[in-house]
Amino acid sequence: MGLDRRNFLKTMGVAGFTFLAGRSLASDLPDEADVEFKALLYDSTKCIGCRACESACAEANGLPEPQDEMTAGVERKTTETQRCVINAYAYGDTEIYSRHQCMHCNEPACVAACLTQAMYKTKEGPVIWRADKCMGCRYCMVSCPFDVPKFEYHSPNPIIQKCDMCYNRQKEGKIPACAENCPAEALIFGTRRELLAEARRRIAENPDLYQPIIYGENIAGGTSSLSVASVPFEELGFETNIQKTSYPALSKGFLYSVPSVFVLVPPLLLGIYEANKDKNLEEEAHD
């Protein structure tokens, strides 16, 4: 078998590369190709403001049933005991509703911020929090542009509370409790790709009703929590001062400079030190 030098090197190169990058290339790629990000699509125009999703969420996650009243114009927020909220806004005679929960970003700031990998982006899409890893530094809260993670300030053993898109239910083959219990089909669950297509279809078929924006399609690099509505999102309490690109990219430049500094600064310092050593000898001679 004639294996010339060029081919030999090529083979070695490929083999070497596979060996170095092997684990991630060989094992993850086929798996990840099979799995698509799951998502939730909330259609404000269909929501009847019954708050069944709030109750279902509380029940599914062992949290207290939400007791506070929903008043039009009052912005309720998720808390350390409530993972999602429905808010009402008065428009003439009617009310328009909005729903808030964790956005499950494609590239989550909280996950990039977490130094213990307690915040974790699953390959199915949900961003989950793992108690056994978290050290409670709250850097995820500082970094999240949507202020989603909530911390138990009055507990000696505090947890971070946030929506995990019912990850455990998803593993059992069920859908998130909120989507399952929505009587108006205002909240639907599916793959992110399907739901984006569905949202686009609704907007295209009914351009007079819908705002021409899917909240979550692009902001923060894209999220798995998608919303469509009939009025501008900033009027419904949605955070609109959010950049379109991903948040972890903001600290990428700094993190990438670290290896360079680590490799280049010590030899530089050593060089300066060696260069100045002679002065040392000279002065000692003078003593």
Add this chain to the structure above:
Amino acid sequence: MTNNIITVASDNDGKSIWKFFVGELKPRGKWLTPFNIISIPIMILGLVLIVIRFWKGIGSITNLTQEVPWGLWIGFDVVTGVAFAGGAYVLTFIVYILNVKKYHSIVRVTVLNGFLAYVFYAGALLLDLGRPWNVINPIIGNNFGTSSVLFLVAWHFMLYMLAELIEFSPAIAEWLGARRVRKILSSMTIAAVIFGITLSILHQSGLGALYLMAKEKIHPLWYSEFIPVLFVVSSVFAGLSMVIFEGAISHRVFFNQISEENHKKQHSILMGLSKICAVAMFAYFFLKTLVFIHDKHWNLLMTPMGYWFLVEIIGFVLIPMFMFYYNSRRGNILYIRIAAILTMLGIIINRLNVTVIGFKWDAPNHYYPSWMEIVVTLAVIFTEIWIFRWIVTRMPVLRDSPKWVHDEK
């Protein structure tokens, strides 16, 4: 008294080490000093508050909210405290790398200050952790969140503490009279210095980089992608101002520790330090101006936050910069010390503007630290000063090394 300590430290070879430690642990000097009378109650109160914090949760003694999860303990204790500890890496660079002998007499006390600052401010960080028992996770390696700036900062804190301990360790060996150990430890100094400077550059900037992802939460006059660079440049004059300030106090309080020769050197050292401060502050001011012009925030200048920005830049960077510059030529020590205090106030203001004052500046409910957070912070600082005083009165930090060190050279 001073002579007595030196003899104990140098001649204890034959003595029982246990007796030596017990002797050294005993308090020295007067007991009822004004500092003790103020600090002891605050330290006790701080301890009580810390117990409450671990019993009832962080919210029981802090005003932190879901929107502002990092307050005084991070913004002041950690971010500002570490900037003040920057003097150690600057001085070790000057003394060990550039081989400028003039500053040798203050390098030990600065390294000790830096080391204690890291120990106590990283310690204060533990108070702020909700689940501190999991702090081992990023250390032992089962959960490396390598994409996190905080991961980098945490590791650099730990490694830098080690580097500073090595840099300081010859003083401990001299105190114990351990000659051979001293020789081994002092041979590690250069490696520790090089490693320490590299780590310092990275984590001083890293503290700023922590806030890079909070882009919309920080007031645009303070948020910039150059926060890391601005933080590392300002840590140079923050650290040196601390050295000047701390030196002014040490020279009064520990007067009899310092040899006559080093007292005389003091003047020339101060002039040199203030020149370095002036240059570093000019670089910082220049960079800050570039960032400001580049970000095109002229319209924000005429708002209350804009005035506050100008106060910080003119009052606490430009003015002390000129004071450092002119008085380094005229040799007016008093003005240099005032400039150092202004610079330190400016650093406190700057770090708090990024971390607390400008963080969620537009939120309806603003965060103000509770009195209990302030007491805990003061208790941490006082405890540090107590330990510092204990070490300085026992080990050769400000005073010269025992005679045997010079004999062996």
